[in-house]
Amino acid sequence: METHVCRSILLLLIFIYFLYILGKLLNVPTKEQNDHERVKIPVELFVMSRCPDAVACEEVMADVVKEVNDISTFKTNYIATLNSSATYGATCKHGDLECNGNIQELCFQEVNSNQLTFFNYLMCIHRSFDRIGSHEWAKQCSEEVGQDYDPIDKCVNSDTGLNLFIKSVQKSKANQANVSCTIFIDGHKRCIRDGGDWYDCPEGNSVKDFVKSIKNAYKK
Template sequence: MDESSFLLGRSSPGQVARKRHSLSNKRRLAAVVAVVMAVSLAAALIVLALPRAWPSPSYPDERNEFSDLAARKGEFKSEPATRNEKVLVELFVMSRCPDAVKVEDVFSNVVPSVHSIMDVQLNFIAALNPNATYGAQCEHGDAECRGNIDELCALKHRPDLPSFWRFLSCLNSHFDDIGRDSDLSLKCANSAGLDTAAFLACCSQSEGRSLLKQSVENALFAGVARSATVFINGKLRCVEDGGWRDCPGGHTPSDFIRDICMAYKGSTPRPSICAQYKPVAPVGADI
């Protein structure tokens, strides 16, 4: 028996009419719901079947980050012209090495002429050893390590390059006492016009050992094991190791003065001695 027959058999005529009307409304609502669901399903199937016409979702933060980097590319320029423009002379040496003294003696005749356009870096040849007295093993013993520290501290606390070279020449003139006589170092520092308080503090405290460690690391990084080796602006220039070698430009003071003058490209006026040498022009520049 269907629902209408069941209701009609148990109700009065008025009740039957009302129940028929309610049943009709329910059937119409069910039909509407069914139609809406069918239409929604059909629409969903159509959308899935069509190719996507909109772009993939983007991530604004990431997109903007990379866009900003691309936009800023080209804004990063080389260091300004006010940077240190001096020609760098690197000496790979040992304080108690006769070959090092020989090279340093040559440069004692170079520095007075071109010190305004050059700088010097000492890189000491040794083996790092944290258990050693000075944090390194030097070929000529602890006295050499101490001599290395004395020279590094004098270079660090010099008022100018000629002052340091006066200190170095003083030390080398008492070669056998380098690193063995602290009074000698103090005497040389005083006569050269160094700040003796800063010099002594450096030599006796951690600063000197840190300078030695850094200088040894520089030599190891450069792969230089012969004292004395000269680099100018990062390029091998000459070696003195029981005799001069690998010195195609010569090894006299005038040869080094010439090369320093020619390598200089800074804005500071060149020393008068450089007038006889034509400077090397930067790539693309006219002189």
């Protein structure tokens, strides 16, 4: 009797162990699952919407994002001086029209999370530099890339847009990013474009170089 009980217990333990091993085998993540679950690399551009260097910088990044869209998140933050008495709560280097342009771009990102569409919007905006920040031009470019401008306009003309702008300026200040355009990849300063020149770019400043940096960060 005791022998029979011991044998039954042993068989039960073997069966439980078999189920445990089977569960492990069935739950082995595939390469696709690992890639999907891996955290995307943040790429942040600290810019001013009416700054020529920001325009040049964003045009390079527009090509970069096409190569690494699936493994990265792109975000623009804006450089200005906090000023509670200013119209937008901060003073922009190129005037209030720039502040408005900054808010338009922040609101576009808030309404539409597709970063490829956002960069298409920026490329449209850049076609007429003097109109950056104007309502009519932002509306036209938004519609050109397939985005209804009404929700963006509502954001721009509300506390939502102002709060996005102030938080963005605060983030630029916290990161000591005071030059437009300053690029951060994976939380680290990667490159600066200022006065028509690239500098502090130890890994290069071409589309290929930025793509490589992002892919290397993703592999870590």
